[in-house]
Amino acid sequence: MTESASPTSVPAIEITNLRHSYKGGHAALDGVNLTCGIGLFGLLGPNGAGKSTLMRIICTLIEPTGGRVRICGHDVTRERRAVRELLGYLPQDFGGWRLFRVEEVLDTLAQFSGMLDKKKRRVRVTEVLQQVGLGDVAHRKVKKLSGGMVRRLGVAQALVHEPKVLVVDEPTVGLDPEERIRFRRLMADIGRERTILLSTHIVADLGAACKEIALLDDGQIVFQGPPPRLLAQAQGRVFEISTSAVEAETIESRHEVVSRSVANGQVTLRCVSEDGKLPPSATAVAEPTLEESYMAFMAGRGRTSAARQDDEHTDEATSPEKRQVT
Numbered sequence: 001m002t003e004s005a006s007p008t009s010v011p012a013i014e015i016t017n018l019r020h021s022y023k024g025g026h027a028a029l030d031g032v033n034l035t036c037g038i039g040l041f042g043l044l045g046p047n048g049a050g051k052s053t054l055m056r057i058i059c060t061l062i063e064p065t066g067g068r069v070r071i072c073g074h075d076v077t078r079e080r081r082a083v084r085e086l087l088g089y090l091p092q093d094f095g096g097w098r099l100f101r102v103e104e105v106l107d108t109l110a111q112f113s114g115m116l117d118k119k120k121r122r123v124r125v126t127e128v129l130q131q132v133g134l135g136d137v138a139h140r141k142v143k144k145l146s147g148g149m150v151r152r153l154g155v156a157q158a159l160v161h162e163p164k165v166l167v168v169d170e171p172t173v174g175l176d177p178e179e180r181i182r183f184r185r186l187m188a189d190i191g192r193e194r195t196i197l198l199s200t201h202i203v204a205d206l207g208a209a210c211k212e213i214a215l216l217d218d219g220q221i222v223f224q225g226p227p228p229r230l231l232a233q234a235q236g237r238v239f240e241i242s243t244s245a246v247e248a249e250t251i252e253s254r255h256e257v258v259s260r261s262v263a264n265g266q267v268t269l270r271c272v273s274e275d276g277k278l279p280p281s282a283t284a285v286a287e288p289t290l291e292e293s294y295m296a297f298m299a300g301r302g303r304t305s306a307a308r309q310d311d312e313h314t315d316e317a318t319s320p321e322k323r324q325v326t
C-alpha cells in the first residue's frame with residue numbers, strides 16, 4: 001500500500017467522470033460522478049443501467065474507458081493491489097464451490113485476499129462465519145446450503161479480510177422474506193464502520209440504515225441524496241384509488257401500478273403518476289414508501305416498466321450484444 005492516502009481525509013469511494021463502453025456496445029457508463037463515505041449506500045437502477053459495470057470497475061475487474069475511481073485515495077487502475085486489499089466484493093452471480101465445505105471456501109478466498117497467515121486466517125474464518133450466522137454449518141458442503149445461506153457465504157468471503165469498503169451486487173435476489181430481513185440487519189451492522197455500496201432492485205431491502213441513494217439510469221447518475229430527499233420528491237405523485245374493474249383497467253393502462261388488491265368487487269390500486277396529475281377520485285398517498293418514490297422518480301423520467309420493456313425489445317432487435325437480465 002502506498003503512503004499517499006490517509007483514510008480519514010479521503011472518501012472511501014470517489015468516482016469522477018467515469019465512462020465505460022464495452023466493445024461494439026453503447027456507453028454502459030456515461031460520465032458517472034459519485035462519492036461515498038462511511039455507511040450504507042444504495043445503488044438503484046433498472047436492468048442494464050450499468051450497476052454491475054460500475055461495481056466491476058470499482059473492484060478492479062474491468063478497466064474503464066475513461067474517468068477515474070479512487071478507493072481510499074488509491075486509483076483502481078494504477079494501484080490494483082492496494083485497492084483489492086481495501087475492498088470486499090460480492091458479485092451478482094456468486095456461486096460455484098458446490099463440492100467444497102463452507103470453511104474451505106472461506107479459507108481459500110481469504111488467501112486470495114492476501115491473508116497468508118494460516119493461524120490468523122482460521123480465527124478470522126470462524127469469526128466471520130459467526131457474524132453472518134453460518135457458524136453451525138461451517139463443515140457443510142456448499143451444495144447443501146439454502147440460497148440465502150449461499151448469499152451469506154458470499155458476504156462472508158467479501159468480509160473475511162476486513163475490508164474498508166464492501167461492494168455487493170444484488171445480494172437479496174432470490175431470498176425469502178426472513179432471509180431478506182436478516183440480510184438487511186447484517187448490512188446495517190456492517191455499515192456502521194465501513195462503506196457499503198449495495199445494488200438492488202428490491203428498494204425496500206436498503207432498509208432504514210441506508211445513508212444515501214444513487215439512481216443510475218442508462219449509464220448516468222440521475223439522483224444522489226439521502227432517502228428522505230427522494231421521498232420528498234414523490235409527494236403528490238403516488239395515489240390510491242378504489243374503483244370498478246373496468247375503470248381500474250383504464251387506470252392501469254395509463255399509470256405505473258405499485259400494488260393491486262380486490263375486495264367485494266372493488267379494485268384498489270396504488271399507482272405513481274408520471275406527470276403529477278391524478279385521476280378524479282384518487283387520493284394522494286401522504287407517506288409514499290421508498291420503492292414508490294423510486295418508481296415515481298423514474299416514471300417522471302418516462303421510465304415506466306412498460307417503457308423499459310419496449311426499450312429492451314428495441315435493443316434486442318437492433319443490438320448484437322446480449323442484454324443482461326437478473
Ligand SMILES: Nc1ncnc2c1ncn2[C@@H]1O[C@H](COP(=O)(O)OP(=O)(O)OP(=O)(O)O)[C@@H](O)[C@H]1O
Nearest residue numbers: 022028046047048049050051052053323324325326
Ligand atoms: N460483458 C459485456 N459485454 C457487452 N456488453 C455488456 C457486458 N456486460 C454488460 N453489458 C451491457 O452494458 C450495459 C450495462 O450492463 P450492466 O450489467 O452493468 O447493468 P446492470 O445495471 O447491472 O443491469 P442488471 O440490473 O440487469 O444487473 C447493458 O447495456 C449491458 O447489455
Ligand SMILES: [Mg+2]
Nearest residue numbers: 051052053092
Ligand atoms: Mg447487474
